[in-house]
Amino acid sequence: MTDADGFTPLRIKRVVRETSDAVSLVLDVPGPSENRFHYQAGQFLTVRVDVDGSSHRRCYSMSSAPIEAELRITVKRDSAGVVSNWLNDSAAAGDELLAAPPEGRFVLTPGAPTDADLVAFAGGSGITPIMSLIRTALADSERRVQLFYANRSRESVIFSEALAKLATEHPGRLLLRHHFDDDGGVVTGSAIEAFVSESRGADCYVCGPAPFMDTVESALAAAGVPKSRVHLERFTVSAVPPGVTDDEPETASTEQVLIDLDRKTTTATYRRGETLLQTARMAGLRAPASCETGSCGTCMARVVAGTARMLNNDALDDDEVEEGWVLTCQSLPTSRTVHVVYD
Ligand SMILES: Cc1cc2nc3c(=O)[nH]c(=O)nc-3n(C[C@H](O)[C@H](O)[C@H](O)COP(=O)(O)OP(=O)(O)OC[C@H]3O[C@@H](n4cnc5c(N)ncnc54)[C@H](O)[C@@H]3O)c2cc1C
Ligand code: FES
Structure with a gap:
């Protein structure tokens, strides 16, 4: 099956x-x-x-x-x-x-304080995971939820009725704000700042088209929301990553990749131009992966020795990269030996 x-x-x-x-x-x-x-x-x-x-x-x-x-x-x-x-x-x-x-890691923070509001920003199809998150938060906690939902027009709103119904079922706990580009242009940072200022100690969840996400991310930073409380889910790759070619110069010196997966260390021979994920597969390992475009984070692993460069990263934050985490589907090794550990 x-x-x-x-x-x-x-x-x-x-x-x-x-x-x-x-x-x-x-x-x-x-x-x-x-x-x-x-x-x-x-x-x-x-x-x-x-x-x-x-x-x-x-x-x-x-x-x-x-x-x-x-x-x-x-x-x-x-x-x-x-x-x-x-x-x-x-x-x-x-x-x-x-x-x-x-x-996926775009999930509710375990043990989030019940007095911290959940503030969600959705653009277009970005409502899909947000719908799941707010429905769960309303049912499983006492948290207040705010949703800012941007669409081009009224006709393009997905789940319009379901959202209105949720607001009726949870009076005073779901604040719903629709934005329509048709009525006066795209979402501005000041509208986002004003919306988040209505919340208390918020956890923010953001999903939508790249320009919408960039506006929301900057506005939340300007409003003083700590990065640790901002959760982002990107559906699209920010730039088409350059293809991985056989003659990728940076990988020329790499000979060996050590891979820790399922409590076993495998030594893989490296073939020039391949990503760490491809190397793991060539070694017969069932390494985790999903989107293979650098968006979802499923393939993340930690480089504990040697170095690697990511072609594209829309999933890991700066702190994680600093700690050595990489997206193996997007990583080319850049040292003679690289040791990668899957969690
Ligand atoms: C974690 C995650 C969750 C997601 N959840 C949802 C969801 O709930 N709902 C949803 O609708 N989508 C979701 N997506 C997006 C979804 O996975 C697809 O990316 C989306 O449906 C587009 O796929 P497609 O095959 O129709 O487009 P594609 O064929 O992949 O094309 C996408 C765009 O890229 C352009 N393009 C393609 N190839 C090239 C090229 N070589 N050069 C330049 N441009 C090119 C196309 O013209 C098109 O505009 C999610 C994505 C991720 C990563
Ligand atoms: S498989 Fe999705 S980021 Fe690598």
Whole structure:
């Protein structure tokens, strides 16, 4: 049932058209795989689909919450995208979708004080993990929740009714603010600062298109929110990373990569131009990975000896990089020997 790469077929139980360019897929997890598909609010699945004879992997966050009976992802069209359009146009009830188990670190901080508000900023499809987070926080704690939700227009709002219903069910605990670009332009930093100033000791969660995230991140810093309380989930890679080529000069001196995984150290021979993840795979290891674009953090490991350079990093923060963490899917070794430890 589950293939060698860890993908399990999940039957599409229902397709829900949310807006003209977004669709939710309710997925049935087969009984024997139920444990592998338990998830925390804010996590995502990796799906693998074949489109026109090519296989593609993409990450989609759960828009459902763990307290709900059904597991659901929600996919918004990317105008020129392969998989998002295919799922919007072709996914049908009864079909099977191959998915790898939930991953991700965009989750509620364990033991967050109940008097710290949760303040969420969502742009467009960024509402998917945020929906899961706020539904969970409202159900499992006494925390107040604020949601700033930006969209181009009223028609493009996903979960408009579900959010209004949540606000009614939790009077005084969910403050919902919609922003429509149509009404006066894109979100400004001052609107974000004003919104966060209405909260108490907030944990902030941010997900949306890159320019929206940049505006929110800067505004939260300007408002004095400590970085440790700002949680970011990036759906898109900030820049197309340069391809890894066989003649990548920096990797010329590397001969050996030591890899600690599952309490075992493996010595891998290094092939010029390969990433640490590719090296681990070539050595026959089942190293964790998901998006393979530097966005999700699933492949993170720590370089404890030697050096490596990341081609792209949209998942680790500066402190983690300082401590030696790397995204192995994006890392080229740059010293003769490199020792990598998976947690
Ligand atoms: C952790 C995580 C969670 C996510 N959760 C969700 C979610 O809940 N809902 C959701 O809708 N999306 C989510 N995404 C985004 C999703 O994984 C896909 O990236 C998105 O659906 C676009 O995929 P696609 O195949 O349609 O587009 P792609 O075919 O990957 O194309 C994406 C864009 O890149 C451009 N592009 C492609 N190739 C090139 C190239 N060589 N040069 C220049 N431009 C290029 C395309 O024109 C297009 O605009 C998530 C992403 C991550 C990392
Ligand atoms: S697999 Fe997602 S960042 Fe490496």
